[in-house]
Amino acid sequence: MLNTPYLLAIPVLLVIYSLCGYILRRPRQTLSYPPGPKGLPIIGSFFDMLTPRTEHDAQWAIYRDMGNMYRSDVLHIDILGDHTVVLNSAKAAEELLERRSGIYSSRPTMHMANESGWGFNFGTMPYTSWWRLHRRTFHQYFRSDAIAAYHPCIRQATSRLLRSLSSIQSTTMVTQYDDLHTIVRQHAASIILYITYGISEQEDIDAFVELVNNAAESINATINRGSFMVDYFPLLRYVPAWFPGAHFKRKALHWSQFTSELVNKPWKQLRASISSGTALSCFGTKCLQKLDLTFNAADATEDTSDLGVSKTDSDTRIEEVIRNCAGTAYIAGSDTSVSLVIISVLVLSHHPEIQAKAQEELDRVLGSATQLPDFSDRGNLPYVEAVFKELMRMYPSVPLGVTHYSVADDVYEGYFIPKGTTVVGNAWAILHDENLYPDPLTFNPDRFLRTEPQRGAPPAKHSLNPDPELYAFGFGRRSCPGKHLALDTSWLVLACLLATCNITRISSDSTEPDSKEIDPIAHFTDGAVLHPKPFKCCITPRSAGAFELMKSGYEV
Template identity: 50%
Template structure:
C-alpha cells in the first residue's frame, strides 16, 4: 500500500522542515544577551509591570512614561533598556548616541513601525502617515506629502500664516488699554485662540477651507480626535497591543473598557479624515474650490472628477482611485498634524515666557533693535533675530512635543554593543530624556535660550533640539518646516507687541514657584496643564499694530 503525497501535504512537510531548520539554527547560534532590563518571568516576561503601567493616568510628573524609562536606565546603568512582555520585545533608547546609531545610521533596519492595534485597527488611524508600516504604500504617501511641505515649498503658504497671525493678535486686543489692570487670560481661552490660529492656516493650505463655520467645526473635530491619538500612539498604552486577539472581544465583556473607548473615538477619527474631504469634493464639484494642497494633487493625477466612494474597496496602489485615497490620507494627516503639534509648541512657549521675565526682556531688546516699533516681524527677519530662534529651540528642548517620539520597529535581527536585538522589536526613542541630558545640555532643567547663541567663533553649541524632536532617519517628520514657520511668526509677533507675564496676584506677591518643566499631561503629544497668564500690549503703538495686523497684500 502506497501513500500518495498531495501538493498540500508536500507544502506542509516543507514548511515543517523549514521551521525545524530555523529552530535548530537559533538553538545552536551563539546567543548574545538582550540589553539590560527587568528580567520578568518565563513565558510572560515583565507582564505584571506592563499591566500596572498600561494606560494609567498619572498626576505625579515622576511617573510619566519617559521618566519611568529614564529611571529604569539609571537602575540598570545602561542607556538602552530591554523589556519583554509575552514575547513582545521593546527597546528604549535613553541617549542621543544610541538613537543616532540605530535610528539614523541604521535607518534601513529601523524605519518600520510596530502594529498599534488599538490605534490603527480599533480607532481607525490606519491612514496615518506617521505610523504606517515601512512599505511602498508609505513611500508613496511620503512622496506626495513631502513635495508640498518641504522647506522650499512652505514659503508659498506664508501669506496664510501672516493672515492667521493678524487674526490671532486682534483677538488679544483688550477693550481698554490698561497695563496695570489688564485681565488675566485663562488657559482654555488662550488655547482656543491658538487652535483657531493653527487650524485656520492648515485648513486653508490643505483643503482651501475659509468659511468661518467650517473652520470652527473642523478645528473642534481635530481637537476631539486628538484625544485618541495622544492616548494610543505609544506602544503598549493599551494591552491589546500585546495581545491583538483581544480586539475581537465584545465591548460589553468584563475588562473590555478599551473597546468602549475605541467605539467612542473611532467615529471622530473617521470624521477627521472624511469630513473636510467631502467639503472639498463638494466645492470642486460646484466650481468654488480654492487652490490648495488637495486640488493641486487631484489635478496633477487627473482625479478631479472621481467619486470619493470609488476608493473604499480598492487595494491596488497603481490604480487612479487609490491615488485619490493617498491624497485624502495625506491631506488628513497634514490637517491633524498642523492642528495639534503647533498648538503644543506655542502653548509651551507662552508658558515658558510668562515665567521668565529676563528672557522676555532680551527678546524685546532684539526685536526693538532689528524690527523697530512701526511694523510686525516678517519671516525675512528671521536670520537677524537669533534670540527669537533660540527661545523656540529651548522650548523644543525643555518641552518636546513628543516626549517618546514615534516608536520604530526593527525589521531583522541586529546587534548593538554586544547586545542582541531580535527582529520585530519595538524601539522607543526617549526624546525627553535625550533633550534633558546633562552630557548634551548644561543645567538641563533650566530654561536658558542663551545656550543656543554663539558667544565667540570657537564656542561649541549644544545639539539643535530639532535633531531629536522631529523624529529620526527616514521617518523624520515631513511637516516640520511648516510647523516651525507657523510657530515662529506667532511667537515673534506676540513678543514684538506684548508683555507676557504671570497672573497679577503672583507678581504682586513676588511668588516664585518652580518652573513647570514637567507639569504636562502624559501621552504621545505633550500639552501643558491649564495655566493663567497676562498678555498686555507693550504700548499704544504696539496696540495699534495688533489691531492693524499685516498689510492685506501679504
C-alpha cells in the same frame, strides 16, 4: 446570553496565544539583551503594565529614570516575548534610527490606534511601498523649499490670533487658559485647513476645529504603543464591546466615529467645492489635478515619477493616498503647533528677564512698535531664535516621538536586538542629556548663541548644544515631514507675541513656590503630544503702539 464555557474560552485562548507568541518570538541567540527589568519567566514585565500610574508618572521620565537605574542609555523591556528597546541618548538614536535606518524605519502594529480609526495616518504605517507612496505625495508640498508659498496664509492667521488676543485685553487683564487654547487652536487649524483643503470660511473652520478637538484625545492616548493591552494581545480585538472589562473596545468605537469624521468630512467638502467650481488651490486640488492629468487625460504628458505610481494603478487607490495625506496633515498640523505655542506662553510667563532681552533685540531690529517681525527678519534676530530653540529643547512637543520597529536581527554594542522589536527614541531624555546640554533643567537660550572664541584660544574640539530640531521631530526616514510648516508657524507667533506683549504669570495657589523653572512632569499632561495643564497668565500690550499693531496685524 453567552454561556459559561464561552466566557471561559476567551481568557484560555489569551493564555494559549501568549505562550505561543512567547515561544515563536523567543530568538535563539547567545548574546544578551540590553539592560532592563528582568521580569518574570514567560510573562516578563507584564504586571508592570497593570501598575496604576499617577499624574506625575510621565512615560519619558520613567524611561529616563530606568536608564539611570541600569546605568545604560539603551534599555530592554520584555512583555510576553514582545520586545521593546528604549534609546535614551543621541548616540544610540543616531546609530540605530539614522545610520541603520534600513532596519529601523518600520512601525509596529498599533492595534488600539487602528481600532480607533487611525489606520489612514501614514505616520503610523509600516515601512512598505504603500507608505512610501504616501510620504512621497506629502513631501513634495511640505518640504522646506515649499513652505515659503504658505507664508502669506501664516501671516494672515497670525494677524487673526493677535486681534483675538487684543479683544480679550480690551475686556479683562487675565487670559484664561481655555480662551488662549481656543485662540491658538483656531490659528493652527485655519492654516492647515486652508493649505490642505482650501477651507477659508470662518464657519467651516469653527466646525472643523471641533472635529480636531474630538479626535485629538484618541491619537494622544493610542499612538504610544502599549498604552492599551490590545497592543500586546491582538486577539482582544475580537472581544465584543459589551464583554466585561472590554472598556478599550468601547473607547475605540467611540473614538473611531470622530476619526472617521476628521478624515472624511473636510475631504467631502473639498470634493463638493471642486464639483461646483468654487475650490481654492490647495494640497488636495493640486494632487487631484495631477491625478486627472496622469490618468484621465488621453494626451497627458505630465511626468508622474514623483508620485511613484504607474498608469495601471487605480484612480481610486491614489485618491485614497491623497485623502489620507490630507487627513494626516490636518490632525498633526492642528495639534503640535498648538502645543509649542501654548508652552511658549507658559514658559515666558515664568521668565520676564528673557522676554526683556528678546524685546530689546526686536526693538533694535524693527523699531519699537513700528512693525511686526516677519520671516525676512529671522536671520537678524538670533536671541529670539535661541529662545525658540530652547523651548523646543526643554519641552519637546512629542517627547517620545513615534515608535520604530526592527525588521531584522541586529547587534548594538554587544547587545542583541531581535527582529520585531519596538524601538523608542526618547527625545525628552536626549534633549535633557547634560553631555549635550549642560545644566539641562535650566531654561537658558544663551546656550544656542554663537560666541566668538577669544583671541589666541584653541578651536573647540567638539560643539555642545546641538540644534534640538535634530531630535524633536523624529529620526531617520520617519522624521516628521511636516516639521518645516510647524516651525515657521510657531516661530512667527512667538516673535509677534514678544514684539507686542508682556506675558506675566498668575499663581493660582498662594502656596506655590516662587520658582522660575517649570516642572516638566507636574505642569504637563502625559500623552503622545505634550500639553500644559491649565494655567492663568496676563498677556498685555507693551504700549499703545503695540496694541494698534495687534489690532492691525500684517494687513496694513
